[in-house]
Amino acid sequence: MKPSDPGITWLEEKPLGLAERLYLPLFIQGLTTTARHMVSPKVTVSFPEQRPQVGNPLIYRGVHRLNRDPEGRVKCVACFLCATACPAHCIDIVASNSPWPDREKYPESFQIDELRCIFCGMCEEACPVDAIELTSLLDLTGKSREEMIFDKEKLLSVYDMTKDAEPMKSATLGGTL
Amino acid sequence: MPVVIVDGQEIEIGADERLNCIEAARRAGAEIPHYCWHPGLSVVASCRMCLIETGQRDAASGKITMMPKLVPGCQTPVKDGTVIVTKSDLVTSSRARVEEALLIDHPIDCPICDKAGECLLQDYHFQHGQAERRADLHPFTSRKRDVGPTVTLFVDRCIMCTRCVRFTREVAGTAELMVTSRGAKEEIDVFPGFPLDNKLAGNVVDLCPVGALGDKDFLYQQRVWFLKREANVCGGCSAGCSIYTEHNQDTVYRLKPRENPHVNTWWICDEGRYGWHHLHDPARLVEAGRRRPAERGRPTEYETVEWADLVVRLRDDLTRAGRLAVAVSPMLTVEEAWMLCAVARSIDPQAYLAVGHLPTADSDETFPGGFTIRAEKCPNRRGVEAVVALFDPAVHGWSDLLAHVGGGNADAAWITAGYPTSGRGPWIDTDTAATFANLSCLVVQDMFDSPLSQLASWRLPAAGFAERAGTWVNVAHRAQAFEQAIRPPAGVWPEGRLFWNMLGRRGLYDPSAVRRQLAESASLAALAGEIPAHGVDLRIHQLA
Numbered sequence A: 001m002k003p004s005d006p007g008i009t010w011l012e013e014k015p016l017g018l019a020e021r022l023y024l025p026l027f028i029q030g031l032t033t034t035a036r037h038m039v040s041p042k043v044t045v046s047f048p049e050q051r052p053q054v055g056n057p058l059i060y061r062g063v064h065r066l067n068r069d070p071e072g073r074v075k076c077v078a079c080f081l082c083a084t085a086c087p088a089h090c091i092d093i094v095a096s097n098s099p100w101p102d103r104e105k106y107p108e109s110f111q112i113d114e115l116r117c118i119f120c121g122m123c124e125e126a127c128p129v130d131a132i133e134l135t136s137l138l139d140l141t142g143k144s145r146e147e148m149i150f151d152k153e154k155l156l157s158v159y160d161m162t163k164d165a166e167p168m169k170s171a172t173l174g175g176t177l
Numbered sequence B: 001m002p003v004v005i006v007d008g009q010e011i012e013i014g015a016d017e018r019l020n021c022i023e024a025a026r027r028a029g030a031e032i033p034h035y036c037w038h039p040g041l042s043v044v045a046s047c048r049m050c051l052i053e054t055g056q057r058d059a060a061s062g063k064i065t066m067m068p069k070l071v072p073g074c075q076t077p078v079k080d081g082t083v084i085v086t087k088s089d090l091v092t093s094s095r096a097r098v099e100e101a102l103l104i105d106h107p108i109d110c111p112i113c114d115k116a117g118e119c120l121l122q123d124y125h126f127q128h129g130q131a132e133r134r135a136d137l138h139p140f141t142s143r144k145r146d147v148g149p150t151v152t153l154f155v156d157r158c159i160m161c162t163r164c165v166r167f168t169r170e171v172a173g174t175a176e177l178m179v180t181s182r183g184a185k186e187e188i189d190v191f192p193g194f195p196l197d198n199k200l201a202g203n204v205v206d207l208c209p210v211g212a213l214g215d216k217d218f219l220y221q222q223r224v225w226f227l228k229r230e231a232n233v234c235g236g237c238s239a240g241c242s243i244y245t246e247h248n249q250d251t252v253y254r255l256k257p258r259e260n261p262h263v264n265t266w267w268i269c270d271e272g273r274y275g276w277h278h279l280h281d282p283a284r285l286v287e288a289g290r291r292r293p294a295e296r297g298r299p300t301e302y303e304t305v306e307w308a309d310l311v312v313r314l315r316d317d318l319t320r321a322g323r324l325a326v327a328v329s330p331m332l333t334v335e336e337a338w339m340l341c342a343v344a345r346s347i348d349p350q351a352y353l354a355v356g357h358l359p360t361a362d363s364d365e366t367f368p369g370g371f372t373i374r375a376e377k378c379p380n381r382r383g384v385e386a387v388v389a390l391f392d393p394a395v396h397g398w399s400d401l402l403a404h405v406g407g408g409n410a411d412a413a414w415i416t417a418g419y420p421t422s423g424r425g426p427w428i429d430t431d432t433a434a435t436f437a438n439l440s441c442l443v444v445q446d447m448f449d450s451p452l453s454q455l456a457s458w459r460l461p462a463a464g465f466a467e468r469a470g471t472w473v474n475v476a477h478r479a480q481a482f483e484q485a486i487r488p489p490a491g492v493w494p495e496g497r498l499f500w501n502m503l504g505r506r507g508l509y510d511p512s513a514v515r516r517q518l519a520e521s522a523s524l525a526a527l528a529g530e531i532p533a534h535g536v537d538l539r540i541h542q543l544a
Helices: A019-024 A024-039 A079-083 A121-128 A152-162 B021-027 B091-105 B120-128 B163-170 B203-207 B308-319 B332-349 B379-391 B399-406 B430-436 B495-502 B511-518 B522-527
Strands: A064-066 A093-097 A106-114 A132-134 B003-006 B009-012 B051-057 B065-067 B083-084 B142-145 B151-154 B177-180 B187-190 B213-215 B228-233 B242-248 B251-259 B289-291 B300-302 B324-328 B350-357 B412-414 B441-446 B458-461 B468-471 B478-482
Touching: A019 B083, A064 A152, A064 B324, A079 A093, A079 A121, A106 A152, A121 A132, A121 B163, A152 B021, B003 B021, B003 B399, B009 B242, B021 B051, B021 B083, B065 B083, B083 B120, B091 B120, B163 B177, B163 B203, B203 B213, B203 B251, B213 B289, B308 B412, B308 B441, B308 B458, B308 B495, B324 B379, B332 B350, B332 B379, B332 B412, B332 B468, B332 B511, B350 B379, B350 B399, B379 B468, B468 B511, B478 B495, B511 B522
Parallel strands: B003 B083, B324 B350, B324 B412, B412 B441, B441 B458
Antiparallel strands: A064 A132, A093 A106, B003 B009, B051 B065, B051 B083, B142 B151, B151 B213, B177 B187, B228 B242, B242 B251, B289 B300, B289 B458, B468 B478
16 A cells, blocks of 8 residues: 555644643553552463463464364365465375275375464365364474474374364354365 | 457458357457367357357348347357357356356365366356355265276266267267266266277366366376466477476476467377376486496496586596597487587587487377377477488488497497386397497486496486477477476486586576577578467478
């Protein structure tokens, strides 16, 4: 958008009134804010001894997981839409004919480079079968770069780990598969 | 000149041109959607997607009379005064109805369908379809049927345009595919015991406007929107079919035919279509090596030579050796062949130049539709012959070279090969290779190991077809220029780059600069200027 754009409305800054020019009312206003925070309850936590509260797990964007279908197989159909949507290019999929008669295509390998990921949630949004989801796991650590490249088994194990605390989001959103 | 009126715009067509409404409208810039019509096949007018309004303008009074009903554009020829309306409400709603009917039981498995991204059903649905689905059917999966060794049919994705059936009947002439059952139960199938197994079978996958026919070689390898395409020329035989090389991150995934009315029309053969796997064969030679002096108790070894050193050392070695004989491979481009001859003559002004080995199959194979697979399995014999003739009017062949070297008339030989022999055994047998055994310097430039490369004092890697840039001249003397599609494997310099540096020319290898120089000679004058996408006939100046 250029400064000459007709969509921009230009406003004149108002001249200072008496209250602003006196300085004291604004000074008191600022000090009041400070005082209020001194007495209000603390919101910071001493991580990692203390765990922070995740507000709404449905919209939190933490570590990825790959969901399983009712038969325990990976739900992903290897359509590459997450890899296409990914702005960080951190998803690498190798597709193949599925070994199951009722499904056509499945991911032979599925890797996410968690260090490269920017946790934008575009993969979750792009997924047509609600297979990839972001959990509310927020502390992601590892000892090497290789360890932080999560493969299919690791991502499925994140699902196994978190499925009780955080059920699949698709159920609440009218799932597809 | 006949005048056709497309959406109120008058366009002139040729007096003896036989166009249908789709082609006439395309000239006026109006695209009429169609599934079953293909310029290379007969007209069946079965998909009903190209329905348009037509009429006729009376030449004397100028009064326009419209037809009361919609007509299929593919089946309606145009003549002087034909009126075509492609954007009326009636046409638009007809297209939306056709799309709706096609999509009623079409499985919505676009996420796993290989055609997604280049599917006409998807494209037309976005352009002409309606936003809501009125049917409460939600088919998601498709039955899969194995129709041949290279092709898979996803039965329920089919929209019954019958392009594939007509192709096997009219172009391939083998008629393996057919339509079974009738009405809503119509399906494409093969006759039991007669799979879709002809040399043009892969074309039915390109023809399929939806994802019903899948190429097993490409199935699930890559999504089409990741692919980049480069206009190339097939190096499989001397027909020189125009192709697109579709690749991503220096890996080729598939080859597609590129329309060229002078060469291959719309088709390519399966041999060419799948003839790119050698590019990624792990057995490829990827290092330039010079044989170490023989030592007792040690196997022959090659020391790796950096290309910058090689440019100097190769010339020194060949100069020291003396009388030089050169085989100019018909896999090289015209530009590369010329530079090789120039390098050879700068080393030894009397260098013996010959066209390299010509791999040949039994005979040409022509199909009822006119498509021909050539017996000569190299792309540029005509071009290399024309280049060698510039240096030595008596053009020698491979057997002349063997006789020349076998008669003890050469001390050094430089054999360029680069044949895509992956999985087929070497192009030269041990006995023939033995002809070169007693030379003081033998340079072999090849993609794969062969009995000849095992004798080499210099073993250099060669580039594949998609890794070159330059011009090839096909069997009908049509020169087609093409650009490099992918980079060769690390450590490989394409031949052009080596010859360019050995000639002492500065900067990056530029085929067009060499081509400009070549066009100064009378026999290659047609190469002057920009070569059009469909190529240029080398004999164009001689014919005139």
